[in-house]
Amino acid sequence: MEFEIETGQRGSQICIYNSHRYRHIRNNKKGSVSWRCINKECSAAILIDSNKFVIEKGQHDHEPHQNLEQQCIRGMKRRAEQETTAIPKVYEQESIKFFMQTAGILPVFNSVRSSLYRCRNSSLPVIPHNxxxxxxxxxxxxxxxxxxxxxxxxxxxxxxxxxxxxxxxxxxxxxxxxxxxxxxxxxxxxxxxxxxxxxxxxxxxxxxxxxxxxxxxxxxxxxxxxxxxxx
Structure with a gap:
C-alpha cells in the first residue's frame, strides 16, 4: 500500500498511510524514516525504509483519519441544527478542536458551507411572506x-x-x-x-x-x- 507525505498547518511533515496520519519522528542512519501516529494517545508507528517499504509497528486504538473527519463534519451539522451559534464560528471551533486532536486539516469552509446552512435552516421556522x-x-x-x-x-x-x-x-x-x-x-x-x-x-x-x-x-x-x- 502506498503512502503520501504532506505538509501540516505548522509546516511539519505528515505521512498518510492506510487512512491514518503519522507525524515525523526522525531520519535514521540507514536511510529509513520513523513516523508515529498523530494521535498522542496512540502508540502505533511505521518505519519507511530506504526502498520506500512500510513496516507497521503496533495497532491503532482509534478510527482512521477519514472516519474522524466525517465524524467532525457530522458534529458540525448537529451543532448547526441544535444551536444558534453562527455557522462560520461552529466551523472554526470544530476545526481547531479537530486539529488539536489529530493534527489533520478539514476541507475548507466553502466546501461544507451549503450543507451546514441547510442543516441550520431545517431547524428554523419557515420565513413568512408577510x-x-x-x-x-x-x-x-x-x-x-x-x-x-x-x-x-x-x-x-x-x-x-x-x-x-x-x-x-x-x-x-x-x-x-x-x-x-x-x-x-x-x-x-x-x-x-x-x-x-x-x-x-x-x-x-x-x-x-x-x-x-x-x-x-x-x-x-x-x-x-x-x-x-x-x-
Missing part, C-alpha cells in the same frame, strides 16, 4: 435564563417587535440617559430597520432593548416608547 403570518415560537420569546424577552409585539400589517430582558428593563429604569439608534442595513427581512436603545450605566453604554420596526415614522417610535413605558 408580517400578518409572522408567528414567533414560544422558545424564541425567552432569554437564555428563561425570562420574558419578546415583551413588545403590536400591530398586524405594521408589526413592531421589542426584545428586552428583565435586566435590560432594570438598566433602563435606573439610567439617567438613553441613547437610541436604528440601522436599515441589518434589518430583519420584512422589517424596515433594526432599532436599539442603550442605557448609560457606570459611564458605559449598554444595549438594553432591541426592536424590529416596520418603518421610520414618528408614530412608530412613539408606539415603541409608549409600550416600553408600560412594561
Amino acid at each position: 408580517l400578518t403570518e409572522f408567528d414567533i415560537p414560544d422558545d424564541w420569546k425567552k432569554d437564555n435564563l428563561g425570562g420574558d424577552f419578546l415583551q413588545i409585539n403590536v400591530g398586524t400589517d405594521a408589526r413592531l417587535l421589542g426584545f428586552v430582558s428583565q435586566c435590560g428593563l432594570e438598566r433602563l429604569a435606573e439610567a439617567k440617559h438613553w441613547n437610541a439608534d436604528g440601522t436599515f442595513y441589518t434589518a430583519p427581512r420584512l422589517f424596515s430597520q433594526a432599532y436599539t436603545i442603550h442605557s448609560l450605566t457606570a459611564q458605559s453604554m449598554k444595549p438594553s432593548l432591541f426592536a424590529a420596526l416596520p418603518d421610520k415614522y414618528q408614530t412608530t417610535y412613539t408606539s415603541l416608547i409608549t409600550n416600553l413605558n408600560e412594561l
Whole structure:
C-alpha cells in the first residue's frame, strides 16, 4: 500500500498511510524514516525504509483519519441544527478542536458551507411572506435564563417587535440617559430597520432593548416608547 507525505498547518511533515496520519519522528542512519501516529494517545508507528517499504509497528486504538473527519463534519451539522451559534464560528471551533486532536486539516469552509446552512435552516421556522403570518415560537420569546424577552409585539400589517430582558428593563429604569439608534442595513427581512436603545450605566453604554420596526415614522417610535413605558 502506498503512502503520501504532506505538509501540516505548522509546516511539519505528515505521512498518510492506510487512512491514518503519522507525524515525523526522525531520519535514521540507514536511510529509513520513523513516523508515529498523530494521535498522542496512540502508540502505533511505521518505519519507511530506504526502498520506500512500510513496516507497521503496533495497532491503532482509534478510527482512521477519514472516519474522524466525517465524524467532525457530522458534529458540525448537529451543532448547526441544535444551536444558534453562527455557522462560520461552529466551523472554526470544530476545526481547531479537530486539529488539536489529530493534527489533520478539514476541507475548507466553502466546501461544507451549503450543507451546514441547510442543516441550520431545517431547524428554523419557515420565513413568512408577510408580517400578518409572522408567528414567533414560544422558545424564541425567552432569554437564555428563561425570562420574558419578546415583551413588545403590536400591530398586524405594521408589526413592531421589542426584545428586552428583565435586566435590560432594570438598566433602563435606573439610567439617567438613553441613547437610541436604528440601522436599515441589518434589518430583519420584512422589517424596515433594526432599532436599539442603550442605557448609560457606570459611564458605559449598554444595549438594553432591541426592536424590529416596520418603518421610520414618528408614530412608530412613539408606539415603541409608549409600550416600553408600560412594561
